[in-house]
Amino acid sequence: MRNSKGSLMRPDPLPHSASHPVVTPLSPSVVYASETPDALDDQYEGRVHGYTYSREGHPNADVVAKRLDAMEGMSGGVVTGSGMAAVSAVLLGLTKTGDHVIGGNQLYGRSLRLMKEDLPRLGIETSLADPADIAAVRAAIRPETKMILVETVSNPTLAVADIDGLSALCKETGILLVVDNTFTTPRGFQPFDHGADIVIHSITKLLAGHSDVMLGYVVARDPALNERLSVFSVTTGMTPSPFDCWLAERGMLSFELRFERSQATAAALADHLAGMPGVKRVIYPTRKDHPDHDRAMDLLKGQGCNMVSFELEGGRAAANAFTRAADGLNFAPTLGDVGTTLSHPASSSHRALTPEERAGLGLSEGFFRVSVGLEDPAALLAVFSEAVAAAAAS
Known part of the structure; x- marks a missing residue:
């Protein structure tokens, strides 16, 4: 609507409806209007619930x-x-x-x-x-x-x-x-x-x-x-x-469904990597060779989650060869995606530490963290087999 001087006036933002949206509406408004100063006092002092400024x-x-x-x-x-x-x-x-x-x-x-x-x-x-x-x-x-x-x-x-x-x-x-x-x-x-x-x-x-x-x-x-x-x-x-x-x-x-699928694949990937030439060690909480296996089983009740870490023999050269050969997997400093991602702490999350500090944490140049996604498990294991073989050949 327009006032008598022709300036634009905002209409009521939400028309009345006898039904309601199934999906939560997106509310990008930075500010929320109140009827009176008294009404705003009621909100700030907790007598009624309402929004004021989106930072709050x-x-x-x-x-x-x-x-x-x-x-x-x-x-x-x-x-x-x-x-x-x-x-x-x-x-x-x-x-x-x-x-x-x-x-x-x-x-x-x-x-x-x-x-x-x-x-x-x-x-x-x-x-x-x-x-x-x-x-x-x-x-x-x-x-x-x-x-x-x-x-x-x-x-x-x-x-x-x-x-x-x-x-x-x-x-x-x-x-x-x-x-x-x-x-x-x-x-x-x-x-x-x-x-x-x-x-x-x-x-x-x-x-x-x-x-x-x-x-x-x-x-x-x-x-x-x-x-x-x-x-x-x-x-x-x-x-x-x-x-x-x-x-x-x-x-x-969809979180619970994604969690269960990626966790099952992560456990299979950990076992697969553990048997491969060129892999120095594999870390996964439910594996019996995990240093904290007993505590993990007690606390997590058999839940290994979707993260697998492993260390390649051969250092940075092997790491570069591995990521080049890991066809279809993103080498990125993140985790939790629907697709499997590879992270190299020495060049990302822990790069600010000295080599000696990283070594103290067990983070060599051949160390990778894997966030397992929702790919077909057999296809994913095949990609890792090819990438580890390429790293070993380097």
Whole structure:
């Protein structure tokens, strides 16, 4: 419509309908109009629910948060613009200068960088310890230690943390236990059932599952911590895109089916690689030769998830030959796609570490992390056979 001076006036945005959409509508609006200042007060003071400015929340983010809340058996979770935004919300939003944080010594590369470089720059001291060695973690605790951050299954070495032992230690000392559950997902492991205080996910990965979304999620057992995480993420602009949330909800509808299919193929791939000349070692949680096999079987109940890591003989030359010959597989620093992807930590996620630091983590130039997708298993094994043979020939 137009007013008397001819300027464009917005009509009501949604015509009335006696029916409702089957698919969640995409809500890209940055702002939401209220009727009066009193009505806006009611929203901000919690007497009614409503949206104001999309940095403070929007419908698509709430839909995704509620789905993940249900998966983790909690409420009040916060969706962020990336997985690292969720990690940062915890480490920066719940600590202050003078605090101390312990991290697992085999965290994702950017989490390690945050622990080793950014937190100390802000006066937050950090230490790293093996999350499977409770004595080592206990030795790292100081009076000012506020939290311990670990990955259930580490990225990319697939080491399995002693979550039960860490939970007992944290309860004894009053320290928060923060678990990044990205690799295992809620389908493979439920951290809150094992005493975690805070759980983090990179929705970008297997939960959304199509390499077209950048999102994170964090939820705490304590509602007061959820409120602090929410306020910090809003203040620092960690708000997710409505479109990414809309895509993520679509991906999450098929998540359980994708998880089961890719997990079954991953187990077959791990066994296949283990018998091939030129493969130095294979890492998969349910294999009996995994260093943490007994713990993995106890914690994960036989769920190996969709990630396989392995090491080629021959170093960088073999790695280059392998990726060239892996026809149809994307060599890319990601995981959780519908297609299988290959990642080389020495040239991607852990490139900021020195060669000596990478060697200490077991990340040689021949080390690969595989995110197994939904391809025909027989065809996928054939591709790996040809690529490993090419690497050996190099």
